[in-house]
Amino acid sequence: MDSLNSVDDPNYFERISLLMFPQVNYTYTMVSKQFSEGCSQGTNVQPELYLRLSRTRTICDMFLGGGNAFKLEYTGSCKSSKSCNPLGDSIGYLPSVMSLSIIQCSNDRLSLRFLIEFRTNSYRGYYGSPNIRTSLIGEGSWDEKKNRLCIVACRIYDASSSLEKSHVGDCTTRLSLRFPAILSIRNTSTIVGEIWSVKPRNESGFFDRVQFxxxxxxxxxxxxYEYMQMDKVKKSCPMKNTRNSTNRGQYPYGYSPDMRFRLWVIERSKGIIGWGSLDPLAVGDQQYQRFPFLLLSSSSKPNNPAVESDSNSGLLNISYKISITLSSSKLDGGLNPVNDSSNESLRTNIRISAEGVYDIATGSLCMVGCRHLRSGDKSFSSDSMDCEILVKISFPPLSSDMRNKIKGSIQSMREKTDPLFFKPLQFSGRSDYRSQIMEPIVMTDFETRSFWRTNFDLIMAQITFQLLGTLLLFCQLYSFRYNNTVQTTLQQSIFPSEEIPLIGDR
Known part of the structure; x- marks a missing residue:
């Protein structure tokens, strides 16, 4: 798009390049040729470990609604290797996030096209445009036998300055994507996959396999969801039998929205040093509302009565996803990213998945956690985890006001000489749901008067409209009876039936 105005004109603008992907009469040629026998050179998987898709819930439905940000996980040797980047070294950085944005879906809902973008973070504004220079264009097809999506991806060349000469080439990148059937403390991801190159290792453009x-x-x-650490929970979290406790109903129930809350990490000498959130993943033998289709597997019910999910005993199995952002300048040694002692970044994200037992009668929650280890700002594979972490949380009674916050701690169960040991993190929290219920109650006298005055005005307006509507209705009924045109009842006047004659029939 070029401006017809002169350069000196205030309405002049420089050339704008547009890139559009054809959607009319498009033929999926790449996937039909490449995936006739499955994903080429992809990891062999057991189909029963992954969820199937149905005719009413197709692969296209899974990606509708915008882009999906996937966290990239590199191998331990990838930081020093030059063959890790799917886009090569020309972009100048190693991506940490990949997004898949659907372009088009086939008529049979089994094949689709993606714009695959690699970025350094997961945030992109609603109106943000993708960076074509760091993107791939791909065709994907759902493999019903292996329960996975196979994608052929191609590079977009000459897209740095003007898009006029942009073209697609080098279609040697492959992606595979699956939906795990069982989540656990070591795998809380609802979608997993991998990226690889089909080029020979000694050829330019080859890169090592990357998971996402x-x-x-x-x-x-x-x-x-399958509980895996309940034996360790039994040793670290001794629970008393509260079957006959009189405190029932005084603390949040396991499935309550109050179980999800925000937190602030506090250190006495430094104040607030971080913030984050705790989100339940699975609770007892029912799914938490955030995952409406999450069910408890039969193997997740422990045999030990001390940690058995039993609403009668007041103890519930529960699992959490914990996300915390800490100031790197105030980090303890064991929380520093692996192989990164410089602390150049201002913030460090800590991800912990935890599972344990919640006591409904006392409001106490005790869990064993696994922390995802990271190398600098890049993640290792999922096998790099520290599962020697204890998380304790105390919920306030439901009858308490907002000044009684959720209290908790995260501590390492390792020896102090262990390089992964860290000092306990103390935090306080507040439930979003509880805040919304409790905050309107705490008001000044002026706010209270304004609140009641506003409510009174709304109530009077509603009553006035209802009275006016009723009056008009009776006037209409009186008119009908007076003219003896239509013999009807009150129900028929509100819900007309075929017995009421049309205007033209009068």
Whole structure:
């Protein structure tokens, strides 16, 4: 798009390049040729470990609604290797996030096209445009036998300055994507996959296999959670039998929205040093509302009565996803990213998945956690985890006011000489749901008068409209009876039936 005005004209603008992907009469040529026998050179998977898709819930439905940000996970040797970047070294950085934005879906809902973008963070504004220079264009097809999506991706060349000469080439990148059937403390990702190159290792453009994960919400029936650390929970979290406790109903129930809350990490000498959130993943033998299709697997019910999910005993199994952002300048040694002692970044994100037991009668929650280890700003594979973490949380009674906040701690169970040991993190929290209920109650006298005056005005307006509507209705009924045109009842005047004659029939 060029401006017809002169350069000196205030309405002049420089050339704007547009890039559009054809959607009319498009033929999926790449996937039909490449995936006739499955994903080429992809990792062999057991189909029963991954969820199937149905005719009413197709692969296209899973990606509708915008882009999906996937966290990239590199191998331990990838930081010093030049063959890790799917886009090569020309972009100048190693991406940490990949997004898949659907372009078009086939008529049979089994094949689709993606714009695959690599970025350094997961945030992109609603109106933000993708960076074509760091993107791939791909065709994907759902493999019903292996329960996975196979994608062929191609580079977009000459897209740095003007898009006029942009073209697609080098279609040697492959992606595979699956939906795990069972979640656990070591795998809380609802979507997993990998990226690889089909080029020979000694050829230019080859890169090592990269894994990616997505931990957001999906809607697939049959998703289950399996508890794996309950033996360690028994040793670290001794629970008393509260079957006959008189405190029932005084603390949040396991499935209450109050179980999800925000937190602030506090250190006495430094004040607030971080913030984050705790989100339940699975609770007892029912799914938490954030995952409406998450079910408890039969193997997740522990045999130990001390940690058995039993509403009668007041103890519930529960799992959480914990996300914390800490100031790197105030980090303890064991929380520093692996192989990164410089602390050049201002913030460090800590991800912990935890599972344990919640006591309904006392409001106490005790869990064993696994922390995802990271190398600088890049993630290792999911096997790099520190599962020697204890999380304790105390919920305030429901009858308390907002000044009684949720209290908790995260501490390492390792020896002090262990490089992964860190000092306990103390935090306080507040439930979003509880805040919305309790905050309007705490008002000044002026706010209270304004609140009641506003409510009184709204109530009077509603009553006036209802009275006016009733009066008009009776006037209409009186008119009908007076003219003896239509014999009807009150119900028929509100819900007319075929017995009422039309205007033209009068």
């Amino acid at each position: 994960r997505y931990g957001g919400r999906i809607q697939l029936q049959g998703l289950k």
